[in-house]
Amino acid sequence: MSDSRFGKIFGGMLAAMVVLTIVLIIIANVVGSTLKDEMASLKDQAKAKELIARIEPIGKVAFGKPAEVAQTQAAPAAKAETVSGEATYNAACAACHAQGVAGAPKFADGGAWNERVARGKDTLYANAVNGYQGKAGYMPPKGGNASLSDDQVKAAVDYMVDNIK
Ligand code: HEC
Structure with a gap:
C-alpha cells in the first residue's frame, strides 16, 4: 500500500x-x-x-352494612386477611354459586337453599369447609381455595345464607 x-x-x-x-x-x-x-x-x-x-379529610364516615364497610376498607388485602363474607364470596365462591354452575345452589335462590339451610348452619359450614359430594354436584373444600381460613369460609356461608330471598 x-x-x-x-x-x-x-x-x-x-x-x-x-x-x-x-x-x-x-x-x-x-x-x-x-x-x-x-x-x-x-x-x-x-x-x-x-x-x-x-x-x-382526616376521617371518613362510613355508611352501610358492616360487611360492606369492612370490604371497602380492606379491599386491596381482600384475599389474605379479611373475614368479610362478601369479599370472600366474591373472590372464591361466586364463580360457581353466582350462576349455579355445575349444580351449585344459586346465590339468593330460595328454592335451591331453603332445604339446605333447614339442615342447620353447622352442616353448611362443615360441607363448605371440608367439601362434599351431594346429589346436585361436587362442592370442593373451601371452594377449591385452600388458603382461606375456616372463618373466612364460614363468613362467606353466612353472607350467602343472609341473602337468600
Ligand atoms: C367449583 C364450584 C364451587 C365453588 C367455587 C364453590 N362451591 Fe359451594 N357448592 C358447589 C356445588 C356443586 C354445591 C352443591 C353440592 C350438592 O349439594 O350436590 C355446593 C354447595 C355449597 C353449600 C351447601 C352445602 C350443603 O350442605 O348443602 C354451601 C354452604 C357452599 N357450597 C358454600 C360455598 C362457599 C362458602 C364457597 C366459597 C368459599 C363455595 N361454596 C364455592 C360448588 C362450588
Whole structure:
C-alpha cells in the first residue's frame, strides 16, 4: 500500500469518526433533555400526591352494612386477611354459586337453599369447609381455595345464607 493511499483511507476513517461523534453528541442531547422533562413531570406527580395527602379529610364516615364497610376498607388485602363474607364470596365462591354452575345452589335462590339451610348452619359450614359430594354436584373444600381460613369460609356461608330471598 502506498503512503498516499494509506493517507486517504486514514483521513476518510478519521472524518467518519468525527461525523459519528457529532451524531452521538446530538443523540445524547436529545435523549438527555427528554429524560429531564420526564423527571420533572415525575416530580410534579409526587408533589401532587403529597398535596392531596395533606389536604385529605382526616376521617371518613362510613355508611352501610358492616360487611360492606369492612370490604371497602380492606379491599386491596381482600384475599389474605379479611373475614368479610362478601369479599370472600366474591373472590372464591361466586364463580360457581353466582350462576349455579355445575349444580351449585344459586346465590339468593330460595328454592335451591331453603332445604339446605333447614339442615342447620353447622352442616353448611362443615360441607363448605371440608367439601362434599351431594346429589346436585361436587362442592370442593373451601371452594377449591385452600388458603382461606375456616372463618373466612364460614363468613362467606353466612353472607350467602343472609341473602337468600
Ligand atoms: C367449583 C364450584 C364451587 C365453588 C367455587 C364453590 N362451591 Fe359451594 N357448592 C358447589 C356445588 C356443586 C354445591 C352443591 C353440592 C350438592 O349439594 O350436590 C355446593 C354447595 C355449597 C353449600 C351447601 C352445602 C350443603 O350442605 O348443602 C354451601 C354452604 C357452599 N357450597 C358454600 C360455598 C362457599 C362458602 C364457597 C366459597 C368459599 C363455595 N361454596 C364455592 C360448588 C362450588
